[in-house]
Amino acid sequence: MAIGIGLLGLGTVGAGVAQILASPEGRHPLVRELVLRRVAVRDLNRPRPIELDAALLSTDAAAVVADPAVEIVVEVMGGLEPARSLILAAIAAGKPVVTANKAVIARHGAEIAAAAAEKGVYVLMEAAVGGGIPILEPLKQSLGANRIERVSGIINGTTNYILSRMAEEGASYEAVLADAQALGYAEADPAADVQGGDAADKIAILAGLAYGGLVDRQAIPTEGIDQLQTRDIDYARELGFSVKLLAVAQRQGSDADGTEVLDVRVHPTLLPKDHPLAGVNGVNNAILVEGEPVGRVMFYGPGAGAGPTASAVVADILNIAAIRQVAGPSAQLDPLLAAGSWRRCRLVDSDLTQHRNYVRFQAADLPGVIGHIGSCFGAEEVSLQSIVQFESEGPGAEIVVITHAVEEARFRRALGAILARPEVEAITSCLRTL
Amino acid sequence: MAIGIGLLGLGTVGAGVAQILASPEGRHPLVRELVLRRVAVRDLNRPRPIELDAALLSTDAAAVVADPAVEIVVEVMGGLEPARSLILAAIAAGKPVVTANKAVIARHGAEIAAAAAEKGVYVLMEAAVGGGIPILEPLKQSLGANRIERVSGIINGTTNYILSRMAEEGASYEAVLADAQALGYAEADPAADVQGGDAADKIAILAGLAYGGLVDRQAIPTEGIDQLQTRDIDYARELGFSVKLLAVAQRQGSDADGTEVLDVRVHPTLLPKDHPLAGVNGVNNAILVEGEPVGRVMFYGPGAGAGPTASAVVADILNIAAIRQVAGPSAQLDPLLAAGSWRRCRLVDSDLTQHRNYVRFQAADLPGVIGHIGSCFGAEEVSLQSIVQFESEGPGAEIVVITHAVEEARFRRALGAILARPEVEAITSCLRTL
Numbered sequence: 001m002a003i004g005i006g007l008l009g010l011g012t013v014g015a016g017v018a019q020i021l022a023s024p025e026g027r028h029p030l031v032r033e034l035v036l037r038r039v040a041v042r043d044l045n046r047p048r049p050i051e052l053d054a055a056l057l058s059t060d061a062a063a064v065v066a067d068p069a070v071e072i073v074v075e076v077m078g079g080l081e082p083a084r085s086l087i088l089a090a091i092a093a094g095k096p097v098v099t100a101n102k103a104v105i106a107r108h109g110a111e112i113a114a115a116a117a118e119k120g121v122y123v124l125m126e127a128a129v130g131g132g133i134p135i136l137e138p139l140k141q142s143l144g145a146n147r148i149e150r151v152s153g154i155i156n157g158t159t160n161y162i163l164s165r166m167a168e169e170g171a172s173y174e175a176v177l178a179d180a181q182a183l184g185y186a187e188a189d190p191a192a193d194v195q196g197g198d199a200a201d202k203i204a205i206l207a208g209l210a211y212g213g214l215v216d217r218q219a220i221p222t223e224g225i226d227q228l229q230t231r232d233i234d235y236a237r238e239l240g241f242s243v244k245l246l247a248v249a250q251r252q253g254s255d256a257d258g259t260e261v262l263d264v265r266v267h268p269t270l271l272p273k274d275h276p277l278a279g280v281n282g283v284n285n286a287i288l289v290e291g292e293p294v295g296r297v298m299f300y301g302p303g304a305g306a307g308p309t310a311s312a313v314v315a316d317i318l319n320i321a322a323i324r325q326v327a328g329p330s331a332q333l334d335p336l337l338a339a340g341s342w343r344r345c346r347l348v349d350s351d352l353t354q355h356r357n358y359v360r361f362q363a364a365d366l367p368g369v370i371g372h373i374g375s376c377f378g379a380e381e382v383s384l385q386s387i388v389q390f391e392s393e394g395p396g397a398e399i400v401v402i403t404h405a406v407e408e409a410r411f412r413r414a415l416g417a418i419l420a421r422p423e424v425e426a427i428t429s430c431l432r433t434l
Numbered sequence: 435m436a437i438g439i440g441l442l443g444l445g446t447v448g449a450g451v452a453q454i455l456a457s458p459e460g461r462h463p464l465v466r467e468l469v470l471r472r473v474a475v476r477d478l479n480r481p482r483p484i485e486l487d488a489a490l491l492s493t494d495a496a497a498v499v500a501d502p503a504v505e506i507v508v509e510v511m512g513g514l515e516p517a518r519s520l521i522l523a524a525i526a527a528g529k530p531v532v533t534a535n536k537a538v539i540a541r542h543g544a545e546i547a548a549a550a551a552e553k554g555v556y557v558l559m560e561a562a563v564g565g566g567i568p569i570l571e572p573l574k575q576s577l578g579a580n581r582i583e584r585v586s587g588i589i590n591g592t593t594n595y596i597l598s599r600m601a602e603e604g605a606s607y608e609a610v611l612a613d614a615q616a617l618g619y620a621e622a623d624p625a626a627d628v629q630g631g632d633a634a635d636k637i638a639i640l641a642g643l644a645y646g647g648l649v650d651r652q653a654i655p656t657e658g659i660d661q662l663q664t665r666d667i668d669y670a671r672e673l674g675f676s677v678k679l680l681a682v683a684q685r686q687g688s689d690a691d692g693t694e695v696l697d698v699r700v701h702p703t704l705l706p707k708d709h710p711l712a713g714v715n716g717v718n719n720a721i722l723v724e725g726e727p728v729g730r731v732m733f734y735g736p737g738a739g740a741g742p743t744a745s746a747v748v749a750d751i752l753n754i755a756a757i758r759q760v761a762g763p764s765a766q767l768d769p770l771l772a773a774g775s776w777r778r779c780r781l782v783d784s785d786l787t788q789h790r791n792y793v794r795f796q797a798a799d800l801p802g803v804i805g806h807i808g809s810c811f812g813a814e815e816v817s818l819q820s821i822v823q824f825e826s827e828g829p830g831a832e833i834v835v836i837t838h839a840v841e842e843a844r845f846r847r848a849l850g851a852i853l854a855r856p857e858v859e860a861i862t863s864c865l866r867t868l
């Protein structure tokens with residue numbers, strides 16, 4: 001029973017998908033049933049990594065979506081528009097959609113999910129998070145028995161590559177970024193990666209699936225690695241930590257009306273060396289899911305690349321094709337695979353969250369300064385794991401504090417009190433710690 | 435739409451399942467639809483970790499299977515019989531089965547799969563491999579686009595716990611095993627774990643799913659950790675390796691008729707320190723899947739325990755319940771979830787496999803002995819990574835060789851030639867190396 005596929009985009013991921021469909025031998029036999037019917041491209045004459053019959057190509061993406069021979073629409077063009085409109089057009093035509101586009105899902109997820117639920121079609125996006133790592137399908141299809149306590153992950157390969165090299169080589173952020181751009185690991189405009197926006201898109205998707213409700217992507221507190229100094233990575237290592245750009249979605253409790261309250265955030269984070277995510281290096285991604293009763297499970301693998309991403313895109317197509325074999329195109333949706341919202345979620349007021357912190361102070365090298373800093377924290381009942389004075393390169397002292405878990409508002413008040421002391425010159429960095 | 439569950443067994447896993455069903459709040463809403471109708475136990479009067487209505491309990495497992503109110507049969511009693519007969523009875527009655535029983539699936543998988551295919555019912559077994567780690571569902575539902583090259587894993591928690599402690603403490607196998615038994619991490623009769631049989635059961639299941647065909651469980655070369663000496667763990671560490679009990683299923687090629695030829699095996703293995711599986715310690719499990727085009731993905735988590743195992747059992751129940759909502763009980767099977775065989779597989783002749791090896795020789799402490807050993811390997815064109823002489827406790831010399839990848843028959847011939855030399859007293863250990 002052949003199933004017609006319409007591909008929107010023939011860049012590296014699109015070509016990877018076409019490559020899989022063109023070589024079904026040795027893959028699951030269902031791959032043979034997937035037939036590429038039309039491919040939307042921007043420029044008909046561009047050279048491509050895969051040879052396709054020219055008659056398949058079209059510059060009219062809307063016509064590909066509308067083509068009656070196209071039964072599943074695969075959006076791998078990226079960007080917000082026209083991707084959003086094409087996805088909505090496919091849904092309106094009753095066609096299931098597979099997308100690798102985290103930006104459009106994170107920003108227009110509510111609109112797309114509502115349209116999909118109304119028409120009863122699947123919109124699947126395994127490739128949007130973690131590249132080739134199976135993570136969305138396991139969250140939906142293998143962890144539903146659990147109450148999810150926390151999802152935390154290294155879900156941006158570019159920043160993990162940069163941080164890994166900064167840690168290994170002691171090189172500066174700027175130097176490694178320039179090199180990563182030259183090698184093609186970072187884009188010419190790296191803002192979405194290095195400022196954390198890409199990771200925030202992805203944790204919004206993960207949180208939505210883990211907790212069964214949409215979260216407000218724009219309200220996720222997001223901090224990137226573009227202000228991070230190599231010195232903090234070095235100090236962290238001396239204290240027994242790795243520094244990673246972590247995306248976290250954590251349950252905080254629930255409101256009286258049952259709304260789930262979540263702490264969702266993206267920021268550079270110190271991880272104890274023996275934490276399962278601490279050893280994830282280079283462009284690899286990993287996602288740790290903690291739930292009751294499963295405990296901790298981790299999913300690890302290549303977070304990007306044509307092959308891994310195409311593997312995830314075709315997985316989604318196969319899931320839709322398999323369900324269609326069972327139930328025909330017009331049946332009710334599989335509640336696990338479709339993963340509709342089943343409760344309301346909201347983000348917590350960040351003043352009320354509790355975190356461990358790493359703070360570096362620049363201070364006058366005077367006797368008693370460590371004591372003063374300790375006393376200011378003590379006055380706000382912020383309990384400390386360590387205060388260490390490091391060798392400063394310039395005049396004065398560099399003092400690094402790691403706190404135990406403390407309410408954010410209390411921690412901020414203590415920092416204010418410390419900054420008001422004449423011997424403390426500046427807070428030179430402030431990072432979260434697991 | 436309530437779905438009736440019949441539970442066979444109320445040990446730790448069964449109680450864990452009942453616990454999840456009894457507390458659906460905060461879990462996927464489909465959990466609410468699962469209603470425990472009957473529970474088969476061996477002894478009605480035994481105290482249990484969960485309170486259940488006494489009217490649910492029965493000592494007649496066949497009656498639980500036959501009960502018309504039971505729509506899905508969950509077999510968590512373990513052992514070969516009566517588990518096998520009850521599973522077959524459920525299938526004969528057209529009822530889908532969820533089982534955590536790797537032994538019965540590994541040994542009677544062909545019979546059970548044939549019966550299930552004929553009746554068109556699901557037999558799911560996520561909990562049988564890797565405890566709470568989602569691994570079977572991702573293999574089936576998220577990696578179907580791939581040609582699987584290798585599946586390798588640490589899939590026995592007891593032996594990984596023992597090996598981790600031997601490595602950390604330098605303690606002997608016997609001492610750690612005795613302690614593990616006292617702590618409940620190893621059974622009074624530890625044979626199935628320490629001799630590798632449990633891991634062989636599980637790799638048979640993984641290979642069947644990864645390659646789409648049944649493999650002959652009884653023919654899997656299996657070596658446990660019960661002969662392993664702490665000294666080899668120490669030497670391996672000095673050479674940059676961890677020692678783990680690894681289960682591996684690897685594609686070797688295919689016969690002219692398309693039969694897939696697999697190298698499937700279980701043995702203690704040296705892993706380079708930076709290998710993703712090398713850092714998996716304690717009772718944790720991890721499975722690494724390598725495929726084209728995904729590359730390497732890894733799944734990590736608790737390999738045993740009531741909570742994690744129950745999480746996996748309920749995941750299977752939810753998958754069946756979800757499909758039933760879409761398609762009704764009598765529809766065609768979902769080809770991804772049902773995972774029927776789609777090609778023939780056979781095990782390779784092990785003489786034809788290629789592996790890296792670690793060998794420890796006991797030899798006379800004479801000049802030239804390293805040269806002789808090296809020459810014997812050279813005569814068989816076995817290329818070596820290293821030959822190192824370690825301090826021996828007794829008289830004579832201890833010489834450790836690590837080879838590059840070499841055909842098994844050639845390696846065995848070289849060992850024969852070395853043993854024939856008068857200055858070589860014994861091969862004291864021989865382990866595989868990744």
